[in-house]
Amino acid sequence: MFELIQHPNSSSKTLTFDNESLNVLVINRVGELDVDSLQNIDGILVQTNTSQEAKELIRIIRSNRNRLHALVPVFISSTVSKLHTIKYQFDGVFSDDTKPVILQQLKSIKAKLREMNYEIHQLDYTQSLIQSALQFSYSREQIFEPARSRTSKIGYAYPFLSVVLKDEEAPRVIEILNKSYEEGYTVKQTKDKTHTCRTCSGGYLNYRECCPKCGSADLKTEDLIHHFLCAHIAPEQDYKKEDALECPKCDKELRHIGIDYDKPSSMHTCNDCSHQFQQAEVKALCIDCGKDNELSQLGNIEIASYELTPLGEQAAKYGIHIQTGATEQPRKVNAVSEQILELFKKQEISREGLSEKLSWEGSVRIHPEIMSGFHVDQQEIIQKEMCAIITNYLGKADVLSSPSTIWYRFLVYDQTPESIEKIGKLIQNNISKLISDGIGTFDNPVEVLISKLTNG
């Protein structure tokens, strides 16, 4: 039914099916893959020794710049070791039993791939990834289902995207899929949720009880014992006398829980700093980067399945048409870019002298530690709030820019020294209040500097 063709300049071979209408390239080692040889190939069968190598191969294939080559159906032989860990990255597992099904699949994918338009529009990397993903999903008639994966940074991987992007970029896979959802190409259905490290977005977290003072996880926990008769109460250790429990205050033996004594609570002692406390702080240590996270600081990622919408199918077949500007930096609604602020500043300086009143330049700096405790998403929300507060005290023509989450610059036109001082104080007080109400107490959390606009 099929015959073997030895490739002229490589050790790989091609299988042909259905009277040579389907050509499947068989690859045993990474070195055998020759991109040029992918011309006229309808599918690839990966038959490496290790799953490691198979994974490397599929990554190379799927990241091919030629869209047609990147989307070629790839099957994995059932003989590859540890198959279950990488199975989801392939279009199917090839064995004698599954051969008929796989041939069917091959034909179907081939037909779908032919329907599509591979003309590359002027897309940025993300947009082009979205389009490939849509095309992949469309050609396989496959929903993007999350698969549990030990190697993925967040513990879940998706077909195609998780192959193209590296394991460390798992959070970005979710980002891209969410973008496809926001733009209407997919609908999503939540399957799970996962917490991630605020620093590196890693999902491998070790949750443990820690000392609230020094953060150590080396804790000793003891029950407290209350002796009813004499009202003495102390850790169990204080009562231990050989095998018995004896009250250190009244020397009586404690025989019966509930009658002589009870255990109303327990107490932790930190073996590192000797701090004693009842409420241990639960912290999540990131296995990847080693940073400790407070629970409130963790990122929260939704793990969902994504299914193409009719719009998504359209985009797969005919390409994505980007609407420029619509999605550009939605978070900086209140603020202009720094360049624009500089421009306004220059203009204002040259205008100097025309107005009786003076113009001012101000800057607000937030203590860096305040922000570093937050996940990037939360930082952006706080940045927005800060901008909103500052805007409140600026006039309609005044300009605000936020070069970073901890730095805000603004220009204020035509104010007397007295009123600008008042504005500065108001901004300082309100931002301090925002920080102390919502974040915690810090020494000098906010620094507001205001100076007169001059040539010098």
Next chain:
Amino acid sequence: MFEQLAPEYVEYWFAVGFKKFLRVFWYFCLFEFTRYIIIDYIIVFFKWLTRKSDNEQFEQARRAFFLENPLVSIIIPGKNEGAHLFKLTKSLAEQTYQNFELIIVDDGSDDETPIIGKNLQRLGLIDMFIRNEIRGGKASAANLALRYAKGKFIVHLDADCSFDRDAIEKVVIPFYYDDKIGAVGGNVKVRNYNDSLCASLQAIEYLKTVSVGRIITSYLGIYKIVSGAFGAFRPEILDKIGGWDIGPGLDGDITVKIRKCGYKIHFEPEAICLTNAPSKFKVLTKQRLRWDKSIIRFRVRKHRDVYMPHANFNWSNFFALFENVFYNVILDLMWIVYMIDIIFNYSSSLQFIIPMNFTLYVVMSYVQMGSILLFTERKKEEMKLIKFIPLMTIYTGIYLRLVRTTAYYQEFFFKRSYEDVWNPSKSSTMAKRYGL
């Protein structure tokens, strides 16, 4: 001229002469007038004489205290006190002395106290919040705080109190007078004296028995109760005596235990704490029944060894308890004797005796108020209480006496304090079995 102004019953007593007056009003003259007027004013006079050296002594102690700047552990045991905690931390933040740790023990509260406490701890307003899931009673809660306190001195507070800005400083300084001072009692006044008649009368009562009464007993070396609302202790002594025992009345009990250990107890009138007194007579009656029962339970029963001659016998401990028991329990019985005496021997002149007795007590109350105003630092506020003084005769002479007699009767014959829900029954059962 005088005959026209004075009422008939007063003229009567002028007419019959002093000897007869003494015979009829022996109870007043012997016990009340001597104790509350003569002794008070003699001591006021002595204190006035030594005021300069007292001041110097205080300043010296204060310097030593601030030089050492010791850690003070403020402990607050209680159940369902969450609502007071935030205000309390604010009140403490105002203190002139700031080197203290704040330990709150939540004794099995069934309201939001644990949430509030944990929050305040996270905000750093409480240094240690210890939650007992199962209620153990006030004594065990205080002992738990003591177990984890690290300070050189322990200050025990009630959560619903507030404090003068220098209260913590003032209550600790007396330890620097003398190493033998084992505990210092703070001055407790009524914050809500304007709330109701009941609260106003208690405000006067507190001024008499706490503010002035304790200056006198402290001066005489027979001061016997460091109030739980505000008192300071040396932790090494508390450890030695095993901390607090089961109440009610544990504050009086622990004071006696410290005295028995050979330490002095000092009252500091200038360390001022304000507390909310019950504003309804019903609540007050319940509170006083509990307090009065504890006099029998602790002063008469548990610590009866103080009255017996033995190796550790100590006259000032004897007098401290004896004065307490005498002025409460014995005089309570004596009053009955007095009534019988008057009814049997002078039934024909009751129309002169009753108004005269009343007059004597009212006059005495005003004279006492004089000594209160000599000592107080809140003259203006406390002047407002003067209008209630005539009612004090009824309040202390009839109402409190009735409550007291009931309490003694219940405790003496039926040991009713062991049934008080103030303690969990597991503790009361044990205490009763061992006669504590």
